Amino acid sequence: MSKNRKEVTLLKNDDFLSANKFTGGENKDLSAWLNKANKKELADLLGYYCREATGEEKAELAQLARELGAKHYGSKIFFRGLIEFSSYCRNDCFYCGLRRSNSKAKRYRLTPAEILECCQKGYEMGFRTFVLQSGEDAYYTDDRLCGLISKIKELFPDCAVTLSIGERSYDSYKSLFEAGADRYLLRHETANEYHYSQLHPPELSLKNRLKCLYNLKEIGFQVGAGFMVDSPDQTFETLAEDFIFLRELQPHMIGIGPFIPHHETRFANYYQPTSSRTLVLLSLLRIMLPKTLLPATTALGTVDPLGRQKGLQAGANVLMLNLTPLKHRSDYSLYDNKLCTGWGAAENLTELAQHLKSLGFTPDFSRGDYIDFQEGE
Numbered sequence: 001m002s003k004n005r006k007e008v009t010l011l012k013n014d015d016f017l018s019a020n021k022f023t024g025g026e027n028k029d030l031s032a033w034l035n036k037a038n039k040k041e042l043a044d045l046l047g048y049y050c051r052e053a054t055g056e057e058k059a060e061l062a063q064l065a066r067e068l069g070a071k072h073y074g075s076k077i078f079f080r081g082l083i084e085f086s087s088y089c090r091n092d093c094f095y096c097g098l099r100r101s102n103s104k105a106k107r108y109r110l111t112p113a114e115i116l117e118c119c120q121k122g123y124e125m126g127f128r129t130f131v132l133q134s135g136e137d138a139y140y141t142d143d144r145l146c147g148l149i150s151k152i153k154e155l156f157p158d159c160a161v162t163l164s165i166g167e168r169s170y171d172s173y174k175s176l177f178e179a180g181a182d183r184y185l186l187r188h189e190t191a192n193e194y195h196y197s198q199l200h201p202p203e204l205s206l207k208n209r210l211k212c213l214y215n216l217k218e219i220g221f222q223v224g225a226g227f228m229v230d231s232p233d234q235t236f237e238t239l240a241e242d243f244i245f246l247r248e249l250q251p252h253m254i255g256i257g258p259f260i261p262h263h264e265t266r267f268a269n270y271y272q273p274t275s276s277r278t279l280v281l282l283s284l285l286r287i288m289l290p291k292t293l294l295p296a297t298t299a300l301g302t303v304d305p306l307g308r309q310k311g312l313q314a315g316a317n318v319l320m321l322n323l324t325p326l327k328h329r330s331d332y333s334l335y336d337n338k339l340c341t342g343w344g345a346a347e348n349l350t351e352l353a354q355h356l357k358s359l360g361f362t363p364d365f366s367r368g369d370y371i372d373f374q375e376g377e
């Protein structure tokens with residue numbers, strides 16, 4: 001740790017915005033500093049805020065994050081209806097309950113007609129973005145997906161479709177985009193090769209994951225990357241690499257949430273995480289990339305009953321609520337005890353929106369695109 005507590009606690013109010021004390025007097029604000037700091041500097045700052053900072057310092061960081069986000073999005077919170085449409089997966093990611101070698105996982109697959117029913121239900125509730133997420137399921141070929149996407153766009157032309165269905169070829173992504181998909185979520189998981197290899201089998205490579213993200217961006221999707229917080233073998237150095245990668249990619253969305261062990265994986269006995277590190281990282285990501293759409297994730301709400309609310313207060317501005325048919329909801333089991341009620345359930349949208357207002361947020365029922373995004377671009 002190269003900076004002592006005294007230097008950092010001096011970063012208050014105007015001084016706080018001037019990260020000079022952290023950066024040797026070179027930079028005028030923390031946002032600019034985060035956008036050019038090197039790996040060592042970032043790792044030091046992340047380490048400080050994750051391990052040593054006081055509650056007051058974290059609250060200041062969160063306030064700065066909210067102020068910077070509000071410049072672009074005001075106090076709006078955007079909603080997404082999440083449809084987890086298949087729990088089949090051809091991959092074997094070491095951390096994930098859906099991995100193919102988990103023979104105990106309950107597998108289900110919604111038909112296109114069932115997915116359309118979920119959209120209909122979600123549309124009536126007020127959602128204008130549908131996030132279609134699944135394991136990498138070979139049943140869902142380009143033809144089937146393109147047919148489904150164009151049907152959703154035909155029935156709900158004022159809605160955005162977000163896909164989160166893993167790694168595919170450039171041509172596949174292009175056909176999904178041409179069928180009408182607007183956005184794509186593909187967490188990079190970690191930007192460090194060694195760390196990636198500790199979380200994934202050898203047939204999956206960081207190189208391909210990153211290539212997919214750049215392809216998606218080139219094709220014209222609004223793109224989301226992201227990572228799990230506190231995943232096995234994560235260090236402040238690997239997190240610094242995540243920050244450097246994200247500022248290079250300039251994604252439209254960033255999804256981060258605590259790593260939570262699943263009992264049928266090799267990490268079953270890994271410690272149970274808390275929300276605190278994710279909250280700090282949400283604030284720092286918001287400060288580094290103020291225009292990013294940043295969800296307060298389900299995993300955050302799983303490790304802490306107030307996690308999603310705290311996430312919004314730390315700088316997040318998106319809530320994805322689960323629209324998957326109730327009978328399958330608990331079978332999409334990425335990790336243990338996944339939240340699918342309360343702050344996780346689409347059925348509670350109206351109640352949640354009221355609650356958000358009481359916290360000073362403005363629930364927003366538009367598509368909620370990235371601020372610089374023009375439809376038809």
Ligand code: SAM
Pocket residue numbers: 095096097098133134135136164165166167185186187189227228257258259260261262299334335
């Ligand atoms: N198959 C698609 C993909 O690979 O992007 C989408 C589904 S995948 C299960 C969605 C995300 O869940 C992953 O990117 C990962 O970050 C997260 N996830 C999986 N297992 C997790 C765990 N044990 N704890 C927290 N998040 C987890």
